[in-house]
Amino acid sequence: MIIDRIEPLALRIPVTRKRDASNMPAAPSDALYLVLCRVTTRSGLVGYGECLCNRTPMQQALFTTIRDAIAPVYLGKSVEQREVLNFETRRRFASFGRAGTVINALAAIDTALWDIAGKEAGKSLSAMIGGAKRTRVPVMASLDKYDHAGRVSARLEQAMAAGVAAAKVHEADLGVIEAARRVVPAAIPFVADLNNAHTLEVIRRDTVRWQALKLLFLEDPVWPPEILLDCPPLPDVTVGLGADLGSAEQLALYAKAAPVGVLQPDVCMLGGVSEAVRALSALAKWPGSIAPHTPFIGPAGLASLHLIAAVEKPGFFATIEAEDAMDPYGFGLTRWQASIEVPTGPGLGFDPDPAWLRRHAMAG
Incomplete structure (x- = not known):
C-alpha cells in the first residue's frame, strides 16, 4: 500500500464548561486546539493519527511540521515499511532533538499508518x-x-x-x-x-x-x-x-x-x-x-x-x-x-465522524 496523501487537520473543539487552564500556558479555556492527521493510500484506504496538542502556538507548529517536514519523507512510500520509516525519520531529524515537536508530528503520521495496516489486515491495533x-x-x-x-x-x-x-x-x-x-x-x-x-x-x-x-x-x-x-x-x-x-x-x-x-x-x-x-x-x-x-x-x-x-x-x-x-x-x-x-474493529476501531471534523475544522 502506497502513501498518497497526508493531511494535517487543525481543529478547535469548544468547551462549554469553564476550564481552568492554569496548567496549560497560553491555552484559551474555552476550547481545545487539536491536530489530527489523515493519511490516504493510492488504493483509497484512510487512517487517522493525532498529535499531543491543546493550544494554538503548538497547533500551528505541529500542522506545519507535518505538512512541510514529515509528509515529504513519507509520500510515495509503503505503509508496510512504517516501522523502518519511523526509525529513519528519527535519525534524519535528530539534530532537532529526540523529543518534542518533530517527534510529536511524526506520531500522527505513524499512528495513521498503523490504523491503515489494521484495516487492510482486518485486525484491531x-x-x-x-x-x-x-x-x-x-x-x-x-x-x-x-x-x-x-x-x-x-x-x-x-x-x-x-x-x-x-x-x-x-x-x-x-x-x-x-x-x-x-x-x-x-x-x-x-x-x-x-x-x-x-x-x-x-x-x-x-x-x-x-x-x-x-x-x-x-x-x-x-x-x-x-x-x-x-x-x-x-x-x-x-x-x-x-x-x-x-x-x-x-x-x-x-x-x-x-x-x-x-x-x-x-x-x-x-x-x-x-x-x-x-x-x-x-x-x-x-x-x-x-x-x-x-x-x-x-x-x-x-x-x-x-x-x-x-x-x-x-x-x-x-x-x-x-x-x-x-x-x-x-x-x-x-x-x-x-x-x-476496547475497540475490536480493524485498525484503531473507529474513524472520526466526518460531520464532527467539518464542524470543528479551522479555516485555512
Missing part, C-alpha cells in the same frame, strides 16, 4: 501488537489544575458520582492535594501529578505527608527528573514518569532509577505506535508497571486504549475533563465512567 489482555479498561478521572482545595474537591466529588475507578489531580500544593485525597475513598486509586514542580529536597522533606496519601504513584514530582537516576527509593512512595520522553531507550534508562515504579509512555511524545511497541518490548521484563499516558480525545486516545489493553498488568485510561460533544467517535472516550470498552 491491539491484535496486531500481541493481543488484548482485557476487553474493558477502567477509567481514571484526570482533572485540570485548580490550585484551590475547594474547587478541586468539588470536581472530584463529581468524578466520584460518575463512578470512575480512579482519580488523578494535577496540583503542586501539597495542602491542596491532601484536601483532594480526603474526597476520594481510600479504596479508590489516587494519583498526584506535580508537573515537575518541586526539588527532590522538598519531596524528601514532606515524605511522611506523601506516604499518608497512599498514592498509586506520584507523577513527575521533581525538576530536573534526571536527579532520580542517581538517588535511592523514596520510602513507600512510588514515582511515575515518562510522558515527556521521546524514545524506548529513554524510558528504559529511567526504568533503572530506584524511585521509579511506573513508566508512562505517551504514544505522541514517543513518535507513534511504532516506537510505543518498541518501548513495550524493551520494558517487557521490567518489574514495574506500564501506564500509558492518555491526555487525548482522538486517534491517539484510541491507540493508547489498545496499548493499555495489550500490556500484561492492568491499568487505567485517564480521561481528561471533557464532554460528550467533544467525542469524535461517540462511544465514550471523553466520558467519566467506570470503564471503557
Whole structure:
C-alpha cells in the first residue's frame, strides 16, 4: 500500500464548561486546539493519527511540521515499511532533538499508518501488537489544575458520582492535594501529578505527608527528573514518569532509577505506535508497571486504549475533563465512567465522524 496523501487537520473543539487552564500556558479555556492527521493510500484506504496538542502556538507548529517536514519523507512510500520509516525519520531529524515537536508530528503520521495496516489486515491495533489482555479498561478521572482545595474537591466529588475507578489531580500544593485525597475513598486509586514542580529536597522533606496519601504513584514530582537516576527509593512512595520522553531507550534508562515504579509512555511524545511497541518490548521484563499516558480525545486516545489493553498488568485510561460533544467517535472516550470498552474493529476501531471534523475544522 502506497502513501498518497497526508493531511494535517487543525481543529478547535469548544468547551462549554469553564476550564481552568492554569496548567496549560497560553491555552484559551474555552476550547481545545487539536491536530489530527489523515493519511490516504493510492488504493483509497484512510487512517487517522493525532498529535499531543491543546493550544494554538503548538497547533500551528505541529500542522506545519507535518505538512512541510514529515509528509515529504513519507509520500510515495509503503505503509508496510512504517516501522523502518519511523526509525529513519528519527535519525534524519535528530539534530532537532529526540523529543518534542518533530517527534510529536511524526506520531500522527505513524499512528495513521498503523490504523491503515489494521484495516487492510482486518485486525484491531491491539491484535496486531500481541493481543488484548482485557476487553474493558477502567477509567481514571484526570482533572485540570485548580490550585484551590475547594474547587478541586468539588470536581472530584463529581468524578466520584460518575463512578470512575480512579482519580488523578494535577496540583503542586501539597495542602491542596491532601484536601483532594480526603474526597476520594481510600479504596479508590489516587494519583498526584506535580508537573515537575518541586526539588527532590522538598519531596524528601514532606515524605511522611506523601506516604499518608497512599498514592498509586506520584507523577513527575521533581525538576530536573534526571536527579532520580542517581538517588535511592523514596520510602513507600512510588514515582511515575515518562510522558515527556521521546524514545524506548529513554524510558528504559529511567526504568533503572530506584524511585521509579511506573513508566508512562505517551504514544505522541514517543513518535507513534511504532516506537510505543518498541518501548513495550524493551520494558517487557521490567518489574514495574506500564501506564500509558492518555491526555487525548482522538486517534491517539484510541491507540493508547489498545496499548493499555495489550500490556500484561492492568491499568487505567485517564480521561481528561471533557464532554460528550467533544467525542469524535461517540462511544465514550471523553466520558467519566467506570470503564471503557476496547475497540475490536480493524485498525484503531473507529474513524472520526466526518460531520464532527467539518464542524470543528479551522479555516485555512
